[in-house]
Amino acid sequence: MQLSTGNRILKLISTGARLASSANTAQKRICIVGAGPAGFYAAQYLLKHLENSQIDIVEKLPVPFGLVRFGVAPDHPEVKNVINTFTKTAENSRVRFLGNLTLGKDFSIEDLRRLYHAVLLTYGADKDRTINIPNETLPNVLSAREFVAWYNGLPGFENLNPDLSGSTLTLLGQGNVAIDIARIVLSSADDLKKTDITEYALEALSRSNIKKVLLVGRRGPLQAAFTIKELREILKLPHCITSWRPNDFQNVEECLPDLQRPRKRITELMLKSLSEQKRSDGTGNMFMPIFHRSPVKIIGSERVQAVEYVANKLIDSRAIPTNETETIETDLVCRSIGYLSTNADKSLNFDARKGCISNVAGRVLKKTLTGSDQTIDDIEDKYEKGLYASGWLATGPTGVILTTMNASFGVADSICKDFHNNIIRVGDAKAGLDLVGRQVVTWAGWKAIDKEECRRGVEKGKPREKIVSLKEMLSIADGK
Ligand code: FAD
Numbered sequence: 001m002q003l004s005t006g007n008r009i010l011k012l013i014s015t016g017a018r019l020a021s022s023a024n025t026a027q028k029r030i031c032i033v034g035a036g037p038a039g040f041y042a043a044q045y046l047l048k049h050l051e052n053s054q055i056d057i058v059e060k061l062p063v064p065f066g067l068v069r070f071g072v073a074p075d076h077p078e079v080k081n082v083i084n085t086f087t088k089t090a091e092n093s094r095v096r097f098l099g100n101l102t103l104g105k106d107f108s109i110e111d112l113r114r115l116y117h118a119v120l121l122t123y124g125a126d127k128d129r130t131i132n133i134p135n136e137t138l139p140n141v142l143s144a145r146e147f148v149a150w151y152n153g154l155p156g157f158e159n160l161n162p163d164l165s166g167s168t169l170t171l172l173g174q175g176n177v178a179i180d181i182a183r184i185v186l187s188s189a190d191d192l193k194k195t196d197i198t199e200y201a202l203e204a205l206s207r208s209n210i211k212k213v214l215l216v217g218r219r220g221p222l223q224a225a226f227t228i229k230e231l232r233e234i235l236k237l238p239h240c241i242t243s244w245r246p247n248d249f250q251n252v253e254e255c256l257p258d259l260q261r262p263r264k265r266i267t268e269l270m271l272k273s274l275s276e277q278k279r280s281d282g283t284g285n286m287f288m289p290i291f292h293r294s295p296v297k298i299i300g301s302e303r304v305q306a307v308e309y310v311a312n313k314l315i316d317s318r319a320i321p322t323n324e325t326e327t328i329e330t331d332l333v334c335r336s337i338g339y340l341s342t343n344a345d346k347s348l349n350f351d352a353r354k355g356c357i358s359n360v361a362g363r364v365l366k367k368t369l370t371g372s373d374q375t376i377d378d379i380e381d382k383y384e385k386g387l388y389a390s391g392w393l394a395t396g397p398t399g400v401i402l403t404t405m406n407a408s409f410g411v412a413d414s415i416c417k418d419f420h421n422n423i424i425r426v427g428d429a430k431a432g433l434d435l436v437g438r439q440v441v442t443w444a445g446w447k448a449i450d451k452e453e454c455r456r457g458v459e460k461g462k463p464r465e466k467i468v469s470l471k472e473m474l475s476i477a478d479g480k
């Protein structure tokens with residue numbers, strides 16, 4: 001076996017090469033699939049609480065950090081500070097980062113379960129939910145995931161070319177992802193150019209004609225999914241007014257005394273903004289939240305012209321359609337109703353309806369069982385031994401990084417318990433993934449990419465210029 005140290009991409013040439021010493025029988029080999037927050041936080045916990053554990057973090061892309069790199073908005077650099085903690089974890093001698101390896105393509109769950117004592121799946125959610133209304137596939141209807149991936153430089157999305165030639169963008173959904181997109185589109189190019197937004201997106205956004213962004217939700221202000229910090233930020237955007245529809249706020253003020261504190265504060269902020277709202281003088285941008293509307297049809301033949309909505313009334317906080325409809329013109333539509341996980345391996349107990357792996361506190365249920373099955377007590381009968389899931393793949397696509405961290409610590413704790421209680425037995429040494437003939441990007445390879453991105457950023461007065469070509473990433477990682 002040759003484990004190249006000079007080359008940052010490992011190319012193991014001797015057949016039968018194994019990275020683990022088979023003599024070390026007490027070693028606990030764990031494979032984490034996905035190098036996002038869920039994967040890194042689980043690794044951090046395992047390093048601290050599971051003695052003699054050896055962790056491989058296997059990642060589809062040549063670069064780590066998942067949605068922290070490809071989701072978090074470029075104008076929120078402080079959120080990306082978690083990368084420093086992840087880096088410490090990755091640089092621990094008991095951890096290997098193995099980038100450019102994909103579950104479902106380069107290896108299967110069966111392979112991993114054979115080669116590791118425990119396997120933790122944290123491969124996130126890389127598709128998006130659809131609304132399933134007519135004309136949702138028109139060219140000017142994008143998903144928020146695509147739009148975010150485009151401005152954040154996820155390989156494969158650099159040629160999305162969203163059509164920003166019209167004046168109105170409609171965001172369907174009122175979560176923080178929708179707010180992120182609204183803010184990026186309504187920000188000035190001067191502000192964005194100091195961020196790590198990709199150069200091609202900056203260039204396209206600086207030529208954008210979008211002046212009005214509609215943020216359409218099916219329920220009311222009291223149910224809005226965005227949070228106060230994000231709302232406050234958009235209310236303060238320069239050269240942009242926020243225009244609320246007063247009818248959306250009927251009976252809202254009366255509810256204030258009964259609201260929990262966070263909901264009360266955000267509602268007060270909306271009411272304050274409503275009471276202070278000015279008429280547009282037609283020169284600046286406009287952000288316009290619209291409530292109680294569900295899209296039923298996208299109108300247009302070659303491109304979007306309008307969206308038809310049904311008006312909803314609320315019963316027990318649920319949106320119930322009425323007979324009233326409303327059509328609102330738009331030039332571009334972005335569906336922002338949530339990401340969606342996919343099944344990377346057909347052996348998994350994957351709940352296609354919820355879009356996550358069937359699990360209880362991270363332990364993956366046997367394929368014949370569902371989460372609600374309470375009749376089986378014996379852990380060995382109920383769960384796939386040594387197989388776990390965490391992060392958005394296990395919980396569904398909601399929750400900020402902190403939520404993901406807490407959930408992942410909890411799952412990592414279950415793994416520790418299962419080792420300590422001998423549910424996972426470490427009698428047999430496990431070899432870990434056979435890397436022979438594979439082009440794997442190690443942590444040193446990522447550091448080389450990182451260094452080059454920062455160098456290119458300095459030239460442009462920004463923190464980094466992300467490299468979007470996989471080929472280029474691999475070549476830099478290989479020291480070429
Ligand atoms: P991910 O971050 O998606 O990580 C999954 C990893 O698995 C990825 O690296 C992916 O490439 C890899 N992978 C996928 N498939 C495979 C495969 N088959 N084999 C191997 N690897 C694979 N939270 C905040 O606290 N603040 C914010 O400002 C914020 N902004 C956000 C903005 C957007 C647009 C989005 C969508 C989310 C944002 N969040 C934010 C939420 C936060 O990003 C998530 O809580 C968190 O990233 C979920 O972590 P995860 O590890 O489950 O998934």
Ligand code: NAP
Nearest residue numbers: 173174175176177178218219225336337338397398399400
């Ligand atoms: P989200 O917060 O769950 O919001 C989804 C939105 O889509 C909600 O308004 C929801 O309305 C709506 N929706 C869902 N299904 C719909 C349908 N069929 N028709 C119409 N509307 C529908 O999801 P997200 O915005 O994708 O964010 C995901 C997570 O990442 C969240 O936890 C978010 O806080 C986090 N995040 C955080 C930040 C930040 O901290 N700055 C930034 C981005 C993302 P209902 O409420 O009626 O279901």
